[in-house]
Amino acid sequence: MSSFCVFFGKNLFVFPYSLPLQRIFKIDKMNTVRLTKEFDFEAAHALDGYGGKCKDIHGHSYHLKITTIGKPIEDAANPTCGMVIDFGDLKQIVKKHILSIFDHYLILRKDSRFRGLEKTNPRVRYVDYQPTCENMLIDIVGILQQHLPDEVKLHSALLRETANSYAEWFASDND
Numbered sequence: 794m795s796s797f798c799v800f801f802g803k804n805l806f807v808f809p810y811s812l813p814l815q816r817i818f819k820i821d822k823m824n825t826v827r828l829t830k831e832f833d834f835e836a837a838h839a840l841d842g843y844g845g846k847c848k849d850i851h852g853h854s855y856h857l858k859i860t861t862i863g864k865p866i867e868d869a870a871n872p873t874c875g876m877v878i879d880f881g882d883l884k885q886i887v888k889k890h891i892l893s894i895f896d897h898y899l900i901l902r903k904d905s906r907f908r909g910l911e912k913t914n915p916r917v918r919y920v921d922y923q924p925t926c927e928n929m930l931i932d933i934v935g936i937l938q939q940h941l942p943d944e945v946k947l948h949s950a951l952l953r954e955t956a957n958s959y960a961e962w963f964a965s966d967n968d
């Protein structure tokens with residue numbers, strides 16, 4: 794019988810070709826997939842108390858990258874069979890719960906010296922954190938985790954503030 798050999802670490806294993814590959818490599822178990830969708834939004838913020846020019850109101854074209862992780866649904870009767878999460882569903886979750894409170898909003902600390910702008914500009918959102926790229930990302934992750942389906946886990950998220958500046962969050966860093 795013909796066979797082939799594979800090294801696992803220092804151990805050499807010899808497999809007869811007659812064995813199904815799935816039994817040898819457990820291919821049926823290797824079905825965890827990361828699924829990413831990207832979004833763009835415009836927002837303004839001010840870093841009250843900061844020493845640099847970011848203390849005053851200015852804006853960014855933010856780029857948000859959401860990566861989920863899970864196993865494609867196997868139930869053939871499920872309309873999302875073969876998907877970790879429907880890209881469309883992820884888009885709707887982000888649109889409804891994130892973009893609706895960030896896109897074209899001015900994000901300010903609740904004790905900001907700019908308080909009162911909402912009288913003439915209703916798209917002001919007050920938050921209980923300094924609205925840096927890092928803190929906005931943490932806020933976004935917290936909101937997303939409340940709205941993702943139970944079987945879908947958030948793997949990571951990235952918020953890009955400028956072409957060469959971004960913050961990243963990884964579930965593995967926050968276990």
Ligand SMILES: [Zn+2]
Pocket residue numbers: 838847851852853
């Ligand atoms: Zn900024």
